[in-house]
Amino acid sequence: MSELLTELARPATAAELANLYSALDGQGLVPDTVVPSVVVVEAPGSPTLVPGLTERLGPFGVKVIALPAPASGTPARTTFLLGGELHGWCLESPAGDDPARDEESDEAELIGSAVVAARLRAWAAATRPVPTVTRFHRPGSDSIGVVQFDAGAETELVAKIGEAGMIRSETGFTSRTNDDLARIGRDPLFPRLHGVHIEGHQGVSIMEAAEAADLEQRLFSNEDRTEPAPDAADVLAPYLDQLGRWYRLTAGGTRPTSADYLYRERFHALREQPAFRSTFRLCFGDRDLDEHLAADLVLPDGSRIPGYTAATAWLDEHAPALLPRTGSQVHGDIYPTNMLRRSGGGPVFIDPRTVWEQRQRPDVGYGDPVFDLATLLHGLLPMPAILHAARQGKPEALFGDAFDPARPHDVSALRLPLRFSDRLRSMEHRLIETAPGDEPAHTVRCRLYIGAACSLAGWLKYENTLRTPQVWTATYAYTAWYLWQARTVHEQHTTKELA
Numbered sequence: 001m002s003e004l005l006t007e008l009a010r011p012a013t014a015a016e017l018a019n020l021y022s023a024l025d026g027q028g029l030v031p032d033t034v035v036p037s038v039v040v041v042e043a044p045g046s047p048t049l050v051p052g053l054t055e056r057l058g059p060f061g062v063k064v065i066a067l068p069a070p071a072s073g074t075p076a077r078t079t080f081l082l083g084g085e086l087h088g089w090c091l092e093s094p095a096g097d098d099p100a101r102d103e104e105s106d107e108a109e110l111i112g113s114a115v116v117a118a119r120l121r122a123w124a125a126a127t128r129p130v131p132t133v134t135r136f137h138r139p140g141s142d143s144i145g146v147v148q149f150d151a152g153a154e155t156e157l158v159a160k161i162g163e164a165g166m167i168r169s170e171t172g173f174t175s176r177t178n179d180d181l182a183r184i185g186r187d188p189l190f191p192r193l194h195g196v197h198i199e200g201h202q203g204v205s206i207m208e209a210a211e212a213a214d215l216e217q218r219l220f221s222n223e224d225r226t227e228p229a230p231d232a233a234d235v236l237a238p239y240l241d242q243l244g245r246w247y248r249l250t251a252g253g254t255r256p257t258s259a260d261y262l263y264r265e266r267f268h269a270l271r272e273q274p275a276f277r278s279t280f281r282l283c284f285g286d287r288d289l290d291e292h293l294a295a296d297l298v299l300p301d302g303s304r305i306p307g308y309t310a311a312t313a314w315l316d317e318h319a320p321a322l323l324p325r326t327g328s329q330v331h332g333d334i335y336p337t338n339m340l341r342r343s344g345g346g347p348v349f350i351d352p353r354t355v356w357e358q359r360q361r362p363d364v365g366y367g368d369p370v371f372d373l374a375t376l377l378h379g380l381l382p383m384p385a386i387l388h389a390a391r392q393g394k395p396e397a398l399f400g401d402a403f404d405p406a407r408p409h410d411v412s413a414l415r416l417p418l419r420f421s422d423r424l425r426s427m428e429h430r431l432i433e434t435a436p437g438d439e440p441a442h443t444v445r446c447r448l449y450i451g452a453a454c455s456l457a458g459w460l461k462y463e464n465t466l467r468t469p470q471v472w473t474a475t476y477a478y479t480a481w482y483l484w485q486a487r488t489v490h491e492q493h494t495t496k497e498l499a
Contacts, residue, residue, distance in 0.1 A: 005086075005089060005091065005110070005114050008091055008092070009089050009090065009091045010089070010090060010091075010092075011088055011089060011090075011200040012080060012088050012089065012090040016080075016090065017080075017088065020039060020041075020067075020080055023041075023067050023070075024039070024065070024067070027067065029065065031082065032082065032083055033082060033083055033087060034083050034084075035061070035063070035083045035084075036060075036061070036062045036063075036081075036082070036083040036084035036086070036087075036115065036118075036119065037062060037063040037064070037065060037081075037082045037083055038053055038057065038062060038063070038064045038065070038079060038080070038081060038082075038111065038115065039065045039066075039067060039079070039080040039082060040053070040064065040065070040066050040067070040077065040078075040079050040080075041067045041068070041069050041077065041078045041079070041080070042066060042067070042068065042069060042077050043068075043069040043077060044068065044069075046077055048066065049077070049079065049107060049108045049111070050064050050065075050066045052105070052108045052112075053108055053111060053112055056108070056112040056116070057112060057115055057116070060115070060116060060119045061119075062084075062115055062119070077092070077093040078090055078091070078092050078093070079091045079093075079107075079111055081111075081114075081115065084115075084118055084119065084122065085118045085121070085122055086114065086115065086118050091107070091110070091111065093107060128151075128152050129152045131149045131150055131151050131152065131157075132149060132150045133147060133148070133149050134148050134149055134150050134156065135148045136148070137158070138337075139161075140338075140351050141462060142162055142163070142166055142351070142353070143160050143161060143162040143351075144161045144162055144202075145159075145160075145161045146158060146159070146160050146161070147159045147161075148209050156208075156209035157194055157206055157207065157208065157209055158191070158206070158207050158208070158209045158210075159204050159205070159206050160204065160205045160207070160351075161202065161203070161204050162202070162203060163201065163202065163203065164198050164199075164200070164201050164202055164203035165203075166203070166355075167196060167198070167203030167204065167205050168196070168198075168203060169354050169355065169364060170205065170351075170352060170354065171193055171196050171205045173352060173354050173364060173365045174189075174190040174191075174193060174352060175193050176365075177189055177190060177246075177329060177365070178190055178192065178193075180250075181246070181249075184249070186245070186249075187242075187346055188348070189242065189246060189331075189348070189349055190207075190348065190349055190350065190352070191207040191208045191209070191210055191348060191350060192207060192208045193205065193206070193207050194206045194207060194208065210340035210341060210342055210343075210348045210350065211340060211341050211342070211343060212340060212341075213339055213340050213341045213347075215235065215236075215336035215337070215339055216336050216337065216384050216388075218232075218235050219232045219235055219236070219336060219380065219384075220232075220384065223388075224385055224388065224389075224397070225384040225385045225388050226381075226382075226385045226416055226417055227417075227421060227423065227424075228380065228421070228423040228424055228427055229423075230423070232380075232423065232427060233426060233427060233430055236376075236427070236430070238346070238347045239334075239339050239347045239349075240430060240431070240434045242347050243331070243334070243369075243372070243373075243434060244434045244436070246328070246329060247328040247329070247330075247369045247372075247434070247435070247436045248328070248436050249328075250328045250329035251326065251327075251328045251436055251437075252326060252327050252328060252366060253326055254326065254327065254363075255323060255324060255325055255326070255327065256324065256327040256363060256366050256367045256368055257361045257362060257363050257366075258356070258361060258363075258367050258368075259323045259324055259327075259367075259368055260319070260320070260323060261356065261359065262356065262367075262368070262371055262451065262454055263315070263319045263322065263323060263371070263447060263450050263451070263454070264312075264315045264316060264319040264320070266356060266357070266454055266457070266458075267308070267311075267312040267315060267453075267454065267457060268312060269357060270357075270457050270458065270460065270461060271289070271293065271308070273357070273461050275461035275462070275463065276460055276461040277289055278463060279460060279461055279462065279463040279466055279472065280292075280460075280472070282463050282467065283466070283467070283468060283469045283472045283473075284405065284408065284469060284472075287408075290309075292307075292408065292409060293307055293308040293309045294307055294308075294309040294310070295307045295409040296310075296409065297409050297410075297411055297477060297480050297481075298409065298410045298411065298412050299411060299412065299414075299418055299477075299481075300411070300412050300413070300414055300418060302412065305480055305481065305484040306480070306483075306484065306487075307409065307480060308457075308476070308479065308480060311453075311480055311483040311484065311487070312483075314483070314487055315450065315483070318487075318490060319450065322443055322446050322447055322450070322490075324368040324370065324437075324439070324447070325439075326437060327363075327366050327367055327368050327369070328366070328367075328369055328436065329365055329366060329367075330365070330366070330367035330368065330369055330371070330372040331349055331352045331353070331372055331375075332352050332353030332354060332367065332372065332375070333351060333352065333353040333375050334349070334372055334373065334375045334376040334379070335375060335376070335379040335383075336376075336379050336380075336384065338350050338351045352365075356458075368447065368451075369434070369435045369436060369437075370435050370444055370447045370448055370451060371447065371451040371454075373431040373432075373434060373435060373448065373451075374447070374448045374449070374450070374451025374452045374454070374455060375451065375452075375455045376431065377427075377428065377431060377448060377449075377451070377452045378452040378453075378455040378456050378478075378482075380424060380427060381417070381420075381424055381478075382416050382456075382474065382475075382478045383456070383459070383475075385416050386398065386416070386471060386474050386475055386478075387465070389470075389471065389474075390465065390466070390467070390468070390471045395468040395469075395470035395471050396470065397415065398414065398415060398416060398470045398471065398473075398474045399411075399413045399414060399415060399470050399473075399474070400413055400415060403469070403470055403473070405469045408469060408472075408473045408476075411473060411474075411477040414474060414477060416474060416478075418477070418478075418481050428445075428448070431448065432444050432445065432448065440493075442489055442490070442492075442493040445486075445489050446486045446489050446490050447486075449482045449483070449485040449486035449489070450482070450483065450486045452482045453478075453479045453480075453482035453483045453486070456475055456476075456478050456479040456482065457479045459475050460472065460475060460476060460479070
């Protein structure tokens with residue numbers, strides 16, 4: 001319910017509530033944490049909110065109480081909300097009066113409107129059947145839980161629980177995107193938002209429930225999820241068509257501020273992340289991470305490719321010339337499990353990613369469509385296969401019995417394909433065609449591979465997913481391999497130009 005308040009409101013601390021209860025007790029008032037009440041702590045001589053709030057909230061069964069501020073208090077006035085859905089929230093008014101503004105009436109209106117809205121919501125909820133949970137979805141990296149429930153009237157909704165700032169950012173982006181598409185007669189890209197519920201540092205978005213598209217099963221011809229199905233391109237076509245139209249509709253003429261971070265800097269930032277290093281320690285104990293990242297990788301065909309350190313040094317030199325000049329609105333994480341369908345059968349996307357590693361930026365939601373499509377490429381090769389082996393509890397399926405934890409840079413026993421099959425190459429061409437603009441094909445391919453590597457590198461910090469040396473090493477091997485593919489394409493083109 002706290003989404004009804006402005007950003008000036010905040011959860012009261014335990015110490016503040018304890019002091020408030022003590023002050024109420026000193027006035028002979030019994031604190032009530034069930035029946036809604038508003039306690040206004042006012043400094044002597046400051047304008048009072050109490051009469052106006054009493055008149056506004058009395059008919060709703062809400063008591064308004066005035067308390068004198070302690071001498072040591074710095075704010076001119078603090079209003080606490082007790083009982084009901086807004087219990088524990090407070091709103092501070094800074095000291096000092098500005099006669100040019102009617103702050104008191106604005107503040108009283110804000111508090112009164114929020115409390116009335118909370119009361120009406122609670123009463124409306126009491127008229128409906130109690131919702132029942134229908135299924136649990138696997139939460140993503142940015143969420144704590146995802147719960148689907150029956151809200152009555154044959155309406156299925158999904159509640160996504162996560163950090164409040166992330167929920168606000170995500171729902172703001174998805175709502176704006178859907179509204180912009182609706183204005184030009186297009187279908188919404190994301191599930192329709194039904195509400196946002198902020199609970200202090202935690203937030204909940206409530207949206208329409210979409211149907212599973214089971215893409216991870218439909219896109220592959222084998223259980224190991226290493227080879228695309230013959231009709232994989234047809235399965236993805238409705239999604240790519242919708243994305244392509246969206247990219248063209250929202251195309252902009254400036255470089256996304258996230259471009260250099262995602263195509264270069266993030267590789268450096270990730271290796272310094274505590275979660276990256278702790279996940280490595282979980283898998284390899286006291287082995288030196290920096291030494292490991294500096295080592296060349298030995299591939300199944302006996303060839304060697306540069307390790308992470310050398311590959312990222314190459315990016316430092318060459319990525320600036322590969323960065324996109326323009327951008328568009330983007331999803332940020334087009335993984336197959338984020339691609340669902342509406343009840344009518346049309347495509348819909350969930351869980352957009354607007355920031356990485358909590359790095360705020362001025363153009364949230366604006367990015368490079370090629371990076372968007374690169375997140376899908378790594379969702380074709382290799383992450384479904386790696387995650388399938390991990391979830392089946394069979395990490396040995398990735399390397400067999402030949403894996404040597406003492407030599408994790410030797411991936412010569414890797415059973416997954418370090419190559420593009422004909423079907424996957426066809427899918428790659430389809431991804432490139434979906435990207436708008438007229439950039440040279442080799443530039444787009446380079447960014448596609450670097451973006452896939454960036455997506456893979458992000459997995460290396462998730463210890464709940466990559467819990468074994470085999471799973472971590474397979475993910476790392478493909479990170480280095482995709483960077484090598486980008487380097488190979490770039491050098492082949494350079495050689496051709498110089499010939």
